[in-house]
Amino acid sequence: MSNEIPLFEIPWDENDVANAVDSITRGSYWANGPYIDEFERGLESYLGVDHAVTVNSGTTALVAALTAHGIDEGDEVIVPAFTFIATANAVRLVGADPVFADIERETYGLDPDDVATKVTDDTAAILPIHPYGAACDIGPLAEIAAEADVPLIEDAAEAFGADYEGRTLGTIGDSAALSFCQNKVLPTGEGGAVVTDDDDLARRLEQFRSHGRASDEYFSSSGSGEYVDVGTNVRMPDLIASIGCAQLEKVEDHIANRRRVASQLSDGLAGFDGVEPHTAAGRGRHVYQLYTVTLGEDIDRDAVIETLADREIASKVYWEPGVHLTESYRDAYDYEPGTVPVTEEIAGRVLSLPIHPDLRGDEIDRIVTAVGAGLERGR
Structure with a gap:
């Protein structure tokens, strides 16, 4: 039996398997089946939004949202440099330029x-992320976007189920991108969605994901369909949506267990100097998609990583x-160190530790002891 503690494990049960088998053994509508509609309705109900449009990944969700908002060549989109590169790449993929702003501490x-x-x-837009499962300071960002008369697009890939001062993340901006990648709070393996209350935006999203087609009835219609815009094929398969439906039924239990595990980790680490767990800063519910700590300036992070690996x-x-300091962005935009100083400082000190809903007490103790060493x- 392995003694390894991985960074994450996917929580699944017989309902995930049963839904997947049901989707497969139907023998039809694997690309666009009934679980798609069920999953989208479930997301709409959980988040309290009018529209959830599923796609094949969180990155695609960002691209689809930007496209639907009309962002294209010559536009600028303000983004963080402290993020997974997909946030900025999505801006470039629609022909616009990312403008990096710094982060708060x-x-x-x-x-x-x-x-x-x-x-x-x-x-043309402001595109914040909600890091690690907690809200950024999105209230003032929404005010800035409104004053500039540009859309606020939330990258809520890591924060499904989190909130900001009682408002569910993904419902504060004009639209939001979600991710269901394997390590997310609501995992389906891959997959994403854009959520919004804007009817016209939702229609453009639905057209974009299916080649600009005006109707979703392509597979059940005798006609070739009416194509009203340029689009592509970024649909979520019915099989993936079937897993999403099963996961959505238990997501609140998963979030409660993530928060329990995070609390136990934080309690254990409280006795050590030089390590500070990431928090929601009192602004709302943290769902701990990642459990991340910030190490003191006097701590050699590599030594901590090596100690954990040894154990x-x-x-x-x-x-x-x-x-901004990755090769692609240095080559394209000539960014230099010092562009976003808080980002650069924090990036050199953060470290994510294992977390998932079923992490056991003895495993938590091992992690805490190893971090201390x-x-x-x-x-």
């Missing part, structure tokens, strides 16, 4: 004060370097 989300300085006549415990840095080794 409380939640590591976009700093509204810095965002305000980056708004220009070319700004068969996974860890990972999310994210270093900032997107790593801190001593790296001090």
Whole structure:
């Protein structure tokens, strides 16, 4: 029996399997079946939105949202550099330019004060993320977007079920992108969705995901369909949606268990100097898609990582370097260190530890003990 503690494990049960078997053995409508409609209705009900349009990944959800909002060549979109690279890549994929703003120290989300300085006549949207499962300071960001008369598009890939001052994330902006990748709070393996209350935006999203087709009845119609815009094929398969339906039924239990595990980890780490767990800064519910700590400036992070690895415990840095200092962005935009100083500092100190809903007490104790030993080794 393996003694390894992986960074995450996917929680599944017989309902996930039963739904998948049902979708497969139907023998038809694998690309566009009844579980798609059920999953979209379930997302709409859970989040309290009018429309959820599923697609094949969280990255595609970002691209679809930007496209539906009319963002294209010559536009600028304000984004964080402290994020998975997909956030910025999606902007480039629609032909626009990402403009990097710095992060705040409380939640590591976009700093509204810095965002305000980056708004220009070319700004076409503001695209914040909610890091690690907690809200950025999205209230002031929404005010900045409204004043600039540009859409606020939430990258809520890591924050399904989290909230900001009682408001569910994904419902505050003009639209939001969700991800159901295998390590997310609501996992389906891959998959994503865009959620919105805007009827026209939802219609454009539905057309974009199916080649610009005006109707979703292609597979049950005798006609070739009416094509009203340029689109592509980024549909979610029915099989993936079937798993999403099963996962959605238990997502609140998973979130409660993630929060329990995170609390136990934080209680254990409280006795050590030089390690600070990421929090929601009192702004709302943290769902802990990742359990991330920030190490003291005097701690050698590599020593902590090596200590964990020696004890068969996974860890990972999310994210270093900032997107602006990756090769692709340095080559395209000539970014240099110092562009977003808080981002660059924090990126050098964060470390994500294992978390999933079924992490056992003895495993939590092992993680805490190993972190403590790593801190001593790296001090």
